[in-house]
Amino acid sequence: MKKGLILCAALVLSACSSSVDNTWYQLPSGAASMQVTSSQLNETQPMLWVQQVTVPDYLAGNGLVYQTSDVKYVIATNNLWASPLDQQLQQTLITNLSKALPGRLVAGAPLGAQHDTLNVTVTGFQGRYDGKAIVSGEWTLEHQGRLTKQAFNLVLPQTEDGYDAMVRTLAAGWQQTAQKIANSVVALN
Numbered sequence: 019m020k021k022g023l024i025l026c027a028a029l030v031l032s033a034c035s036s037s038v039d040n041t042w043y044q045l046p047s048g049a050a051s052m053q054v055t056s057s058q059l060n061e062t063q064p065m066l067w068v069q070q071v072t073v074p075d076y077l078a079g080n081g082l083v084y085q086t087s088d089v090k091y092v093i094a095t096n097n098l099w100a101s102p103l104d105q106q107l108q109q110t111l112i113t114n115l116s117k118a119l120p121g122r123l124v125a126g127a128p129l130g131a132q133h134d135t136l137n138v139t140v141t142g143f144q145g146r147y148d149g150k151a152i153v154s155g156e157w158t159l160e161h162q163g164r165l166t167k168q169a170f171n172l173v174l175p176q177t178e179d180g181y182d183a184m185v186r187t188l189a190a191g192w193q194q195t196a197q198k199i200a201n202s203v204v205a206l207n
Contacts, residue, residue: 153191
């Protein structure tokens with residue numbers, strides 16, 4: 019009888035200590051990375067160095083961010099970025115710019131003496147209470163000693179509810195931002 023009581027108590031305690039599973043998210047890149055060997059690099063090939071993508075502190079943590087009102091933000095505790103958001107944004111930006119700028123080498127490190135330099139500051143990258151996703155910030159491009167600075171502010175509707183849809187919508191907004199940057203790079207040449 020005592021053994022049965024102890025077993026029952028153990029089962030009740032283990033049921034009370036159930037844990038919540040974390041869900042990890044990664045921005046879809048849309049394309050495989052290109053391998054470039056040193057023999058493919060030449061001084062006449064235009065190069066673009068994506069020096070950095072920075073995010074504010076509230077986006078720099080592991081949790082996805084959801085805006086619940088015009089002034090209130092919630093950082094998820096169980097829906098997390100698989101790797102730091104600034105790294106994901108930089109990698110997907112390099113991939114998207116590489117696709118949008120054929121014939122130009124786009125990299126996360128300077129690969130030659132002559133290159134354009136791109137810096138991006140992301141100020142918003144979250145879902146919002148009205149079913150929209152926000153992608154905002156500004157980018158600065160240094161091209162032949164001249165600086166070009168441009169703001170971006172996208173408000174995109176989510177087609178479905180949930181974090182999966184939010185991440186896909188944020189990725190689509192980031193891809194649109196990359197395309198606008200690519201169009202500006204082409205216009206400068």
